[in-house]
Amino acid sequence: MTRLLAEGVGWAVDGRFVLVDVELALQPATLTVLTGENGAGKSSLLEILAGTRTPARGAVKLDGVPLPEIAPAHLARRIARLDHAPGLYLELSALENVRLFHALLHPGTAVLDAAALLTDVGLASRDHMRPVRGFSRGMLQRTALARVLASGADVWLLDEPSTGLDRAGCALLADVLQRVRAQGATILLATHDPALLPLADRRLHLDHGHLQPAQVA
Amino acid sequence: MTRLLAEGVGWAVDGRFVLVDVELALQPATLTVLTGENGAGKSSLLEILAGTRTPARGAVKLDGVPLPEIAPAHLARRIARLDHAPGLYLELSALENVRLFHALLHPGTAVLDAAALLTDVGLASRDHMRPVRGFSRGMLQRTALARVLASGADVWLLDEPSTGLDRAGCALLADVLQRVRAQGATILLATHDPALLPLADRRLHLDHGHLQPAQVA
Amino acid sequence: MLLRLTWLLLQKDLRVAARSREVFGFMLLFALLCVVVFAFGFLREGEAAAAQVPGVLWVTLLFSGTVGLLRLFAAEEEGGTLVLAERTLAGATPLLLSKALMQLLFSGVTTLLLLPVVLVFFDASLAQPVLVLAALALGLVGQAMLGALVAALLVHVRLREVLLPLVLYPLLAPLVIAGVRITVLTQAGAPAEALEGWLALMLGFDALVLVTAPWLHARVVEL
Amino acid sequence: MLLRLTWLLLQKDLRVAARSREVFGFMLLFALLCVVVFAFGFLREGEAAAAQVPGVLWVTLLFSGTVGLLRLFAAEEEGGTLVLAERTLAGATPLLLSKALMQLLFSGVTTLLLLPVVLVFFDASLAQPVLVLAALALGLVGQAMLGALVAALLVHVRLREVLLPLVLYPLLAPLVIAGVRITVLTQAGAPAEALEGWLALMLGFDALVLVTAPWLHARVVEL
Amino acid sequence: MAKIASPRPTGFLALLSVATLLVLAALYCVAFVARPDVTLGIVQKIFYFHVSSAIAMMLCLSCGSMLSLIDLFAPSDRIDALAHSAIETGLAFALMVLTSGPLWARKSWGAWWTWEPRLTLTLMLLLLAAAVLGIRSMAADGTGRKIAAALASLAAPVAYLIHVAVEKWGGTHPMVLKGGGIQSPGMQLTFRVAMLAILLFAATLWTLRFRVLRLEQRLHALRLELSAQDVRKQRPGAPT
């Protein structure tokens, strides 16, 4: 059963197409790695799949339902995004951020053990309580990863998730991804980082709006 | 002869020291790679070395002269920085950006062949003339690299310069670095990217504010 | 659910505001400054200062409110959390409501502190304080809701510092006209009945805005 | 050298402004809006509108100028080019000068377009146009330079939307007071000599600002 | 795939010619049928165009507002172009009112402008329409259209409230039509002809802008299609 499906997706900027006729089917419990040259359109494709950008053509379907027909509230619970912006309130601490975003998506459920999540992504407990404004790039990225984890979504769309992470951070990221996949999540990640390639169940290469199986390097 | 020298540099945030007694001497025509865990203080150290952050203790000297005694104008011609922000005017095109920053540092000199520089860093000529606001992450990073090249500085302080670059981009970066080093530049780059390690003449690892030669992985 | 999520977001905004502490103080200072500038600019010798109170009061609230509105989504933009906050389990409405409440809180406190100051400066007194306060409350509610809507719509538009007042002031015209008229009339000792029409106008405006704003916001934001 | 680099940076600003085209138009619209709001707030029936011209004119320029100042360093912040632009071969002064010139250009054009509109709207005429224009010019120069300085110093300060007017208005008080007085006096048909003192005050203010601003800026910015 | 050939604009040409004829007729009536006003003299003749422009402005802007609301409900390029061109036409007539009004005011009130409520309302509407059009052109592709549509749909009810406030406030601006009406038959005839002419003129402008916008949309679609083929050609394995 296909979880996320892109049918004939096209996207244009200034009257010029970046993506044309993109066809993509993502299954549950798989991790797909998307590669492509700089400017190939990976980030744009992820945004379209997440429903935060409207494609000029074609449609994206989640479990067979076109995205525009799904309530945004429901969508947010299903699809998690990690991109270049950290998606955190800089004035709040890591703990407060994770708790807030969890509560927005799952109000009234049991309180989440946010501290455990943060420790999971390798954030020292000393850093849990201070505003993330002062965080280093890698620390921000880790916190953002914890936010995604807290969302409990089952479709993960990650744009260069290993940016700024040190070697230990990359290993943690790989762990997390494998764990989530084992729980049935559909993961699509765009990256240039060769360290993440071995995780892939499937590798796709984006070239002029055309998706093809990547040659194994 | 030492070109850039850090003597007993310390830097504190919120009453907690991040860097203590950092001693560092960088020679001309060498490329030093700085590694360290997330939050170790690499970015902070680079800013201090560039003179855009004042250390709490110790001093940084360029050719034996403490940074605060050097005219900022002169400093900008000598030291080039590349960090997380692209350092580009988003409304201007790549070409205009590179020309502008060159002209600010070298007014009245022969006009620079900015297009050649941009082609050097792998930016298709179609993208030379449009505002960089619409650029993808990797394209921005390439343009920023061209800006640094145009500055003609002989000390390069780069913070994770391969961020967002695809494989071809990384190769171009390595080329550029080797070329500049051969021309006598002093290069210090902080990175987590293993692809850049082989370039290093010397590897340093920052651990709890302490610089030590890195173990070869 | 809607209320709970609104409360969550409002709490967050309050916390952010408390961390970057000075906001409240500055907004008030700005309002005071407006009063002083207007006094300089529009008072002439030999004229009763009290007559200027309605204008000064309402225009100051309009201007200082705008300053608050320009900062309303600052935290969302900086960290790139806007899309996340728009997609709560109850849709985008909690975000809009929390922002409107935040703005109301700010402008309410500013007004309460400003009012006595203006009265003292301009040597005036309120003939029918309850009516004026009611008018102020209606005005601030309308401004907060409409302002939050416009601010939310313009978040991603460049030049929004200029566009926000440009769009907002004409839209708020009925409230300002009515507010000024009410204040003038009470000062002139008009009977309460004379004011009813104006108050009804403000009430109608607020009702319109409170009902349509969340709907329009959702239509625009939720693609 | 200084001039050449200033010109380079100014050229860049003009190009950026031209790309995000509508700036000029919106600034003017905002100024118009201020006029309308003030007219609403401060005009009462049976009163000669012309008497309000000095206040409306100067306060509008003060407010609409602030809007321009808030955007002055927007391009630098967005792309993280501030440090780069501060470190030209002639130090940070070209940046400050280019920004002040940019602001002067904007506010100058706004004023030239606004002045006839205000005169028509308020049914007034300038008794001694040359003197008033001189006062306006002096006022705008001072505002541009001081405004650019304050904007530059506050770039990295959070809440600068609030702080900028807060710091700037009191500093500009001498200019605004003098400007309003000059305009009032010319309207009242005062002889040119009566204005000399005020013009001298403005001139002195401008001289002070023009000399000290670049120096202060360099001290603060160049560590 | 968008239609390439544009249908011959016969309807539009007919509209254009009727409007032109009527405007000419109106000019004739204004010049020769209606006699100059006793007190105001020749300036009074502005009346015919001033009032009908004001009504055309109101009509266009309220249509624009309503159409924007519909576009929010059920987005379609057609409705969007219709709404957009309505607001543009409304803006043009607002400018006309704001030119003819002061010309008249100078003569009858002795001042170009007064801070009279109705005049102020007109100015506000003008600013609002300009801002909406500006936002539409400024914001990135799809969002600008939606933001502008939302603001435009708010504008009409708010403008109505302003109108109410203005009526309550009272002022010096005349209310001939709701009051006694026009007495002289010559003036009445002229007024009717001028009103019809201006309304048709507005319809012509509106249609013209609408057609241009539609053509622009179509052109855009064609450009896109070209670019799509371009991209397909560059793909690996594509025939060169």
Ligand code: HEM
């Ligand atoms: C100065 C700028 C002026 C503006 C902006 C202006 C605006 C307007 C507007 C918007 C209307 C349509 C009102 C409605 O249908 O609700 C209107 C109608 C009218 N205007 Fe003006 N006006 C101006 C000056 C004048 C002057 C000076 C006169 C004559 C002394 C005048 C006479 C009229 C008349 C007779 C109508 C028809 C109103 C009716 O019968 O309901 N206007 N004007």
Ligand SMILES: Nc1ncnc2c1ncn2[C@@H]1O[C@H](COP(=O)(O)OP(=O)(O)OP(=O)(O)O)[C@@H](O)[C@H]1O
């Ligand atoms: N908002 C925009 N305005 C203009 N052009 C855009 C915009 N968004 C994307 N593009 C263009 O579309 C192309 C694809 O951009 P995208 O960011 O999707 O690339 P990418 O594959 O993520 O590249 P990278 O590996 O560098 O991150 C680029 O040429 C970019 O310039």
Ligand SMILES: Nc1ncnc2c1ncn2[C@@H]1O[C@H](COP(=O)(O)OP(=O)(O)OP(=O)(O)O)[C@@H](O)[C@H]1O
């Ligand atoms: N402005 C600041 N305010 C508060 N803390 C700061 C600030 N700048 C740096 N720090 C703290 O100093 C430490 C070092 O930060 P820095 O950015 O230098 O690390 P880094 O080595 O570059 O890490 P990364 O590999 O993640 O980029 C971190 O703990 C960070 O939180």
Ligand SMILES: [Mg+2]
């Ligand atoms: Mg990308």
Ligand SMILES: [Mg+2]
């Ligand atoms: Mg770092």
